[in-house]
Amino acid sequence: MHVRGTVAGEVEVRSVSTSYGESELAEVPLRPADDASTARGDGGTVAVADGRETTTVTLWNKWTESAALLEPGMELLVTNAKEEEYRGETQYATTGESYVVVEPSFLVSVTSIRNWVECPRLYYLNKLSGVPLNYPVVKGTLVHEVFGDLLRGRDLEESIEARVEERGLQLGLLGETPEAVTEEIRENATAIEGWLEQGRLTEDDSWRSEQLLISETFGIRGRADAVRRGAPVELKTGKNLKKEPRFKDKVQAACYALLLEEHGGDVDIGTLLYTKNSALDRNEETGDLTPAKEFTMGEGLLKYVVRLRNEIAATEMAGDIPTGYEADAKCEYCFEQDTCMVVSGRLDQESKAGQIGQSLPDEELEYFDRFYRAIEEERREVHREYAKLWEQTAAERADDDRALIDLEFVEKRPLEGGRWELHARRTGGATSKLREGDLVLASDGHPVRGESELAMIERLDDEVVLTADEPVEVTRLDVYPSELTTDRLLVAMHDALLKGDERRKDILFGRADPEFEEIDETFIDNNDRQNEAVTKAVGARDCALIHGPPGTGKTYTIARAIRAMVERGERVLLSAFTNRAVDNALEALLEQLDGVVDTDRVVRVGSESGIRDDMEPYRLERAGDPEDRVAELQNAQVVAATTSTCGSRVMKEQSFDAALVDEAAQLTEPGTCAAINLAERFVLVGDHEQLPPVVRAENDLTESLFERLVDCHPEAGVMLDRQYRMNQRIQVFASNEFYDGRLRPATPAVAARDLDDLEGVSRDALPESLRDPVSFVDVDGDPSRYTDSDEAARIAELIESYEAAGLDRTDIGVIAPFRAQVSEISNHVPDDVAVDTVDRFQGSSQEVIVVSFTATGSLEGPIFEDYRRINVALTRPKRALVLVGDSTALASDPVYERMLEWASA
Numbered sequence: 001m002h003v004r005g006t007v008a009g010e011v012e013v014r015s016v017s018t019s020y021g022e023s024e025l026a027e028v029p030l031r032p033a034d035d036a037s038t039a040r041g042d043g044g045t046v047a048v049a050d051g052r053e054t055t056t057v058t059l060w061n062k063w064t065e066s067a068a069l070l071e072p073g074m075e076l077l078v079t080n081a082k083e084e085e086y087r088g089e090t091q092y093a094t095t096g097e098s099y100v101v102v103e104p105s106f107l108v109s110v111t112s113i114r115n116w117v118e119c120p121r122l123y124y125l126n127k128l129s130g131v132p133l134n135y136p137v138v139k140g141t142l143v144h145e146v147f148g149d150l151l152r153g154r155d156l157e158e159s160i161e162a163r164v165e166e167r168g169l170q171l172g173l174l175g176e177t178p179e180a181v182t183e184e185i186r187e188n189a190t191a192i193e194g195w196l197e198q199g200r201l202t203e204d205d206s207w208r209s210e211q212l213l214i215s216e217t218f219g220i221r222g223r224a225d226a227v228r229r230g231a232p233v234e235l236k237t238g239k240n241l242k243k244e245p246r247f248k249d250k251v252q253a254a255c256y257a258l259l260l261e262e263h264g265g266d267v268d269i270g271t272l273l274y275t276k277n278s279a280l281d282r283n284e285e286t287g288d289l290t291p292a293k294e295f296t297m298g299e300g301l302l303k304y305v306v307r308l309r310n311e312i313a314a315t316e317m318a319g320d321i322p323t324g325y326e327a328d329a330k331c332e333y334c335f336e337q338d339t340c341m342v343v344s345g346r347l348d349q350e351s352k353a354g355q356i357g358q359s360l361p362d363e364e365l366e367y368f369d370r371f372y373r374a375i376e377e378e379r380r381e382v383h384r385e386y387a388k389l390w391e392q393t394a395a396e397r398a399d400d401d402r403a404l405i406d407l408e409f410v411e412k413r414p415l416e417g418g419r420w421e422l423h424a425r426r427t428g429g430a431t432s433k434l435r436e437g438d439l440v441l442a443s444d445g446h447p448v449r450g451e452s453e454l455a456m457i458e459r460l461d462d463e464v465v466l467t468a469d470e471p472v473e474v475t476r477l478d479v480y481p482s483e484l485t486t487d488r489l490l491v492a493m494h495d496a497l498l499k500g501d502e503r504r505k506d507i508l509f510g511r512a513d514p515e516f517e518e519i520d521e522t523f524i525d526n527n528d529r530q531n532e533a534v535t536k537a538v539g540a541r542d543c544a545l546i547h548g549p550p551g552t553g554k555t556y557t558i559a560r561a562i563r564a565m566v567e568r569g570e571r572v573l574l575s576a577f578t579n580r581a582v583d584n585a586l587e588a589l590l591e592q593l594d595g596v597v598d599t600d601r602v603v604r605v606g607s608e609s610g611i612r613d614d615m616e617p618y619r620l621e622r623a624g625d626p627e628d629r630v631a632e633l634q635n636a637q638v639v640a641a642t643t644s645t646c647g648s649r650v651m652k653e654q655s656f657d658a659a660l661v662d663e664a665a666q667l668t669e670p671g672t673c674a675a676i677n678l679a680e681r682f683v684l685v686g687d688h689e690q691l692p693p694v695v696r697a698e699n700d701l702t703e704s705l706f707e708r709l710v711d712c713h714p715e716a717g718v719m720l721d722r723q724y725r726m727n728q729r730i731q732v733f734a735s736n737e738f739y740d741g742r743l744r745p746a747t748p749a750v751a752a753r754d755l756d757d758l759e760g761v762s763r764d765a766l767p768e769s770l771r772d773p774v775s776f777v778d779v780d781g782d783p784s785r786y787t788d789s790d791e792a793a794r795i796a797e798l799i800e801s802y803e804a805a806g807l808d809r810t811d812i813g814v815i816a817p818f819r820a821q822v823s824e825i826s827n828h829v830p831d832d833v834a835v836d837t838v839d840r841f842q843g844s845s846q847e848v849i850v851v852s853f854t855a856t857g858s859l860e861g862p863i864f865e866d867y868r869r870i871n872v873a874l875t876r877p878k879r880a881l882v883l884v885g886d887s888t889a890l891a892s893d894p895v896y897e898r899m900l901e902w903a904s905a
């Protein structure tokens, strides 16, 4: 029986005498969880279900170590507990078979556990500073890749050649030659090959390469290098001359053993493969030179691993910072001792290694603390996404747009290099968040409990095509919740504070005012504010802030500013939150740079699937000759990449004179830092009256650096005030509500835009009520339901009216407040009409926009929670805007009441 619940009070550990001698025990007051959250898919007994009363769970012996970590409010899971009657009350206790898991939904990675066992402080330092680009790391990755290839049957030489070639750019940045690297990989691979050969002699060897494993019971996830006859095999590129594997390596293998057991395995052995052993010279080295070392997987080790994992989960949940005293780490032997002391000194943290250097000023320490917590909260939200993989049913996940289900498996085709191409067919017209180029969990029915592989979506229409390392008979795809973004936010914040330039920090913390160089040049002669913005951007010694309301030429201004910088011989980074915005800005920039600079000095960094096809010629290829690849990047005068890519190991090696960041109001502070950390000065461009940063948690991350700096340094800002998009009548409401009435049409032609300008369209052919550029269509809301099919039907009629007046369906966009109504409307209107939520429409425009408010009496729903969403929705159209909703419901809010007045005027 599994017992799961919330710790309901203080926990005390004490000793008692039993028939076995002295034993330790801890009595944990526990409030059992609801049935729903304890139900397990494997049919195992569900937790105590008698209401929400508190019961007592006794944890015995070693598990008292985990009990000592518990705080009231934490979640606890005890597997294989026994039920006991005590004074008429049902209580529970651990048995010899039990595992105790603290905060089971906090997913700890195997790498974290491995770092923690070495030293908890090392775990923390790794989290803060990420993995740098260095040769041992790249070599390790290469050896692992070759190992995977060999397991999948690829020829050794072919694999080495291909893998070294793929990493051309990284190797080039490290100054390595392909020949030397190939030789070293070959030495390491010999150990692998030799060992595999031995295995092949025994016919019953069964293998699989890299396996992604997630444990819902133990709260652990990781990727096992390989699984042989159901048992984990871990590859280490170092040497080990002892008979036994290293302890931390055993711990790592034991983590995978636990994960495999949860998936139905019975693991009694673990193997570590130390590849460097076979490259050593027998005459010079003494000891056990065999690369493969096996060990027996005892239950004691598995339980120890869970206790380690509990320490991490409890530390993170409590928001504590590890000091190194938690374990008996020996600082004097640690390679990281210096870094550890510097970080401890600067952040004024207690640490076993001690501190050196001066601590950061209080306000920076406070900032670090606040954002560290905020980012960790965000990480927990990502963990919640993982938990949904098993807590929600397939249908619920599909409804939430997080899965494509009921696919019909078609076939699996072997690819060159031992990988697989998987084909499946979609059976319904379901939509989802998934896009081509996304990494997904492809499974034969369940992403965690079934056969499941990490796969890349190559094609996604009626047919679904995926590539993966191993074949799966795929019938379902799930969004893969990635912690990469969170990891990079932490590193970006760390770099900004601990490695950042003092002057930069003075600006960020409002201790100094941004300075500007006098520039006497006209860059744009038909728009004063744009010209001022370019002047500020070019002349900024520290930073400039360009506030660009909808359609005011942000992209054009950025492009013009970059051109001016390039003409001054500067190296510039162009960045934005999304690939789409980066490509848009790059397109405008290429027009500006025509004849100014060679286009081969403009480089787009990103993955093939993320970049728009017409920008592909500028994409920096990672594979190839190291010297050539590096030259291409180092010679580039303009580098364009998303802010997330700016946090990558390759980009972190780059430096720029200036960074221009578009969509800056949609970026968190640390997200912005990822880009601006790389440059001497920065220019942020955005509109804080449109959508805020996309984050899961509600905390300090929801305010952008752009918005904070606009407040803090108004003198560094310029607001663009002439818009090139909307008919004047459309623009009025947004201008008054959000921009103090300062937004104007750029030209009379823009102001007078209407549908008659479009070829073959006649406004007179429209019903009277739709002839004005802004109209309101009143429908009765349906308070009992979340979606509104009457409203959807009415929208379908509107679209027919526009079509009858000569408009092309692709010129119409429909915005709905939430996904359910998007689906409802999509079912009513033809496929080529774009229907989506506001968030998806941000940054784009259409000739005609229809907004479905789906308003009920209480005005609930995302569109109403934040007025900025309404601003975005109402500023998408160029020539006509139709608002559809229940006027009585809308009029209950003063802003919407004003909107109704304007729309009905």
Ligand SMILES: Nc1ncnc2c1ncn2[C@@H]1O[C@H](COP(=O)(O)OP(=O)(O)OP(=O)(O)O)[C@@H](O)[C@H]1O
Residues within 6 Å of the ligand: 524, 526, 527, 530, 548, 549, 550, 551, 552, 553, 554, 555, 556, 557, 724, 843, 844, 845
């Ligand atoms: N100074 C200018 N002179 C002439 N046309 C301009 C000028 N500035 C911008 N435009 C034009 O106005 C249109 C909108 O400009 P742009 O795409 O730069 O706007 P934006 O502010 O980036 O839009 P969004 O709000 O969608 O991000 C473009 O067609 C652009 O060429």
